[in-house]
Amino acid sequence: MRPPDFEYSGPGTLREALEYLDSRPGSKVLAGGQSLIPLLKTRLASPAALVDINGISELSYITTGRGVLRFGALARHRDFELGELPRQLEIFRDVSKQLGDTQVRNMGTACGSMAHADPAGDWGPAAVAVGARLIVESVDGRREVMARNFFKGPFSTDLRENEILVGVEVPFSEGQGTAYTKLKRKTDDFATVGAAVSVRVSRGGSIESATLVLAGAGEVPVAVEINDVVKGRTPDEAADEIKKVAGQAGEYQEDLRGSVEYKREMAGVMALRSLRSAYSRARGD
Ligand SMILES: Cc1cc2nc3c(=O)[nH]c(=O)nc-3n(C[C@H](O)[C@H](O)[C@H](O)COP(=O)(O)OP(=O)(O)OC[C@H]3O[C@@H](n4cnc5c(N)ncnc54)[C@H](O)[C@@H]3O)c2cc1C
Incomplete structure (x- = not known):
């Protein structure tokens, strides 16, 4: 089926994305598209506009330092499957290796998976188990939400309509x-x-x-x-x-x-x- 018409924006900075999202109620963030595109094609979602964040390079990172793993909204399942992780957080490799197929893992993002909040999704339980802090941003500023407080129901989270889940911080330690x-x-x-x-x-x-x-x-x-x-x-x-x-x-x-x-x-x-x-x-x- 053909998706309904929508406006499209492909900003190059997070600021532009947040301003666009704030100015268009009913917009949706497009990350890996692995859940959103099927919803559009089946017309289960019909957003007024899509804010494609794939051109925002500042959201594409996985770093480790001082007992904290940090990753951005464009860290893809495959990056966790193939990349370096602290040995204490091998759980994220487990999640990614067992999720979907190679195509899904190449495109889909960990943050997109949490924002989508499928009750059978793999990222949410892992994030809750390790005490992840989710970093959420809008034009009004940043806030942090513990993963255990983020999931509100099937396909429902603490995210407001004008917010982007910009990244995640995960503490880890010896033992x-x-x-x-x-x-x-x-x-x-x-x-x-x-x-x-x-x-x-x-x-x-x-x-x-x-x-x-x-x-x-x-x-x-x-x-x-x-x-x-x-x-x-x-x-x-x-x-x-x-x-x-x-x-x-x-x-x-x-x-x-x-x-x-x-x-x-x-x-x-x-x-x-x-x-x-x-x-x-x-x-x-
Ligand atoms: C064939 C197939 C098999 C799959 N199998 C599994 C599986 O076994 N386990 C599993 O957990 N998942 C599975 N998935 C889903 C996959 O993990 C998706 O990648 C994920 O659910 C969504 O990530 P995405 O980056 O593709 O997000 P998108 O599809 O781009 O977006 C999904 C939703 O999240 C919102 N969103 C995305 N990123 C953000 C953000 N940074 N901030 C705010 N909102 C955001 C979008 O607006 C949209 O509402 C599968 C998908 C397919 C197609």
């Missing part, structure tokens, strides 16, 4: 390990269920704290309290309880990807796999 594991039916499928884990491990090899966030388990990324279960233990010692706690969390619908019972069972399996992987990364195994 930390992270991982994302996803169950999907085939290449380029969204998660039946996915599990993002960030864990902190003591020198003695026991877990000090851990965060688990599930994908596809509700309307937004679902954070599961697991500290009581894992504290002072190893993943193997906590295995049965982790599977149980993860399996009890979230709200599922039966669909083509499986029954509610199956998804709960798989949430437990994915959670344990991610915990094991994050734990061994934290120990440098």
Whole structure:
């Protein structure tokens, strides 16, 4: 189907993009286009105007320094898959490697994925698990939103109509390990269920704290309290309880990807796999 008519702008600076967005209510940001273009073609979205941010080179970066990974709105899935990351944030490589297909990963952006807020999206749970800070900007200035407060519902976020998610900051530190594991039916499928884990491990090899966030388990990324279960233990010692706690969390619908019972069972399996992987990364195994 042909998209509805819209005005198009391809600014070269962030300032121009923000001013354009502010002056045209009903506009949409165009990043990788991997979610927005299909919505336009099926007429599920009909914005008055598109602000294409692909020409804004200042938004294209991934940098690491002083215990913080920073990336801009044009950091693409593929950049995380192939680029350098702090070993504590290998979760972002996991996410990117398991997302879509090569074409989607070449074009799609991490920020676009979070702004799109698909309940089965992979980036949101990872961002919540690692305590990411999202940097949002409009003509009125900048503000920060913790990833855990950003997702409001299916395809709904804290972003206002005149704001751009310009970048993300992720703190990391020694003793930390992270991982994302996803169950999907085939290449380029969204998660039946996915599990993002960030864990902190003591020198003695026991877990000090851990965060688990599930994908596809509700309307937004679902954070599961697991500290009581894992504290002072190893993943193997906590295995049965982790599977149980993860399996009890979230709200599922039966669909083509499986029954509610199956998804709960798989949430437990994915959670344990991610915990094991994050734990061994934290120990440098
Ligand atoms: C075949 C296929 C398979 C896929 N599989 C997966 C998958 O397994 N897991 C997964 O998580 N995703 C998957 N996706 C979606 C993919 O991750 C998209 O790249 C992502 O959802 C959107 O990123 P984008 O840069 O393409 O954004 P766009 O499509 O350009 O934009 C998406 C939405 O976000 C808004 N937006 C984008 N960037 C910003 C910004 N910086 N600030 C404010 N608003 C912004 C747009 O206005 C639009 O509403 C798949 C897509 C396809 C086509």
